[in-house]
Amino acid sequence: MAIDEDPEGHEAAAFASSDVLLAAxxxxxxxxxxxxxxKQYAHVAASVIAIDPDAGAVAELARExxxxxxxxxxxxxxxxxxxxxxxVLFSWSL
Amino acid sequence: xxxxxxRTHEVLMPDGVVIDVHPTVEPAAVDVGxxxxxxxxxxxxxxxxxxxxxxxxAVVDEGLFRVDRIAHFDFHTYxxxxxxxxxxxxxxxxxxxxxDVVMQRTRASLLVSAPGVKPRVRERVRLTLLRRLAPS
Numbered sequence: 001m002a003i004d005e006d007p008e009g010h011e012a013a014a015f016a017s018s019d020v021l022l023a024a025x026x027x028x029x030x031x032x033x034x035x036x037x038x039k040q041y042a043h044v045a046a047s048v049i050a051i052d053p054d055a056g057a058v059a060e061l062a063r064e065x066x067x068x069x070x071x072x073x074x075x076x077x078x079x080x081x082x083x084x085x086x087x088v089l090f091s092w093s094l
Numbered sequence: 095x096x097x098x099x100x101r102t103h104e105v106l107m108p109d110g111v112v113i114d115v116h117p118t119v120e121p122a123a124v125d126v127g128x129x130x131x132x133x134x135x136x137x138x139x140x141x142x143x144x145x146x147x148x149x150x151x152a153v154v155d156e157g158l159f160r161v162d163r164i165a166h167f168d169f170h171t172y173x174x175x176x177x178x179x180x181x182x183x184x185x186x187x188x189x190x191x192x193x194d195v196v197m198q199r200t201r202a203s204l205l206v207s208a209p210g211v212k213p214r215v216r217e218r219v220r221l222t223l224l225r226r227l228a229p230s
Contacts, residue, residue: 003173003182004212010167011115014221017165020113028105030098037115075098080105088102090114092219094095094146 005036012040025086030075031093035061035068038091042068049085051078052093095149103158103226112159112224114150118166119143120218124179124196125170126203127211132196134215137189150222159224167221172214176200179213 006012015022023044032038032050034057042048048068052058055072062070071078102112122134153159173179180192192200200213 003171003178005171006169007172008170011169011219014115014165014167014219015113020111020223028102030102075101078101078105082104083107083110085102085105086107086110088106088110088112090098090112090116092116094098094114094116094149 011037015040020087022087026084027087027089028078028080028085029089029091031091032061032070033057033091035065035070037089038065038068046086049080051075095146096152099149099153100158103153106226108226108228110226111162112222112226114146114222114224115219116146117143117169118218118220119147122190123216124176124192124200125214125216126200127207129203130216131199131203132192134183134187134196135191135193136187139188139190150224154224157227160227161222162225163221163223165221167219169217169219170214171217172212174212176204176213179215183215 022041024046027045027048029038029048029050032052038048038050038061042065050061050068051071051073053074058070058072061068119140123130124132154161173182176197180197183190183192204213
């Protein structure tokens with residue numbers, strides 16, 4: 001028994017076609033969940049702050065991607081410096 | 095939603111971008127072998143997705159961002175069985191379910207499908223690239 005999400009890679013292809021370079025960028029991901037999308041780019045980004053109110057999902061992400069600054073918070077609780085992020089990613093969360 | 099987008103305008107670099115990925119208002123379909131046999135029932139998904147679209151339009155109208163690019167894709171979630179998909183959606187989606195009629199149609203379709211065909215849920219998803227602008 002297994003759930004298989006986007007095995008064709010349509011989401012990754014859409015990102016690739018958007019011409020947005022996440023490599024060496026400071027990324028803020030909003031609604032990261034357990035990091036399904038984060039895993040696709042975290043290894044090339046300069047830094048990643050990933051937030052989601054679901055503490056359990058964020059803990060899962062933090063275990064798997066220790067290089068990510070994973071925070072179990074909402075946007076309203078977010079504290080980051082102004083003009084410090086290159087790319088904001090709303091991950092199925094808007 | 096608009097507040098979240100306004101907040102991102104504050105934290106972004108002057109040439110920063112927002113990538114918004116969310117489903118369109120099109121109902122999520124249940125497919126077998128590429129054929130749609132029904133749809134996922136939801137309480138408010140179309141309204142939520144329409145509200146997200148409206149939030150994007152609002153910050154564009156406010157002059158905070160401009161739309162650089164829009165792309166669409168199908169996001170597929172496969173299960174080994176329709177029961178597995180039903181349980182997954184009930185546990186992981188907000189106020190959504192595969193009802194009994196769609197369950198029966200899916201089982202019937204699987205019975206006459208080629209071996210190895212798996213049921214899937216198909217969501218139409220929009221990716222919008224927003225470029226930050228300085229407020230005028």
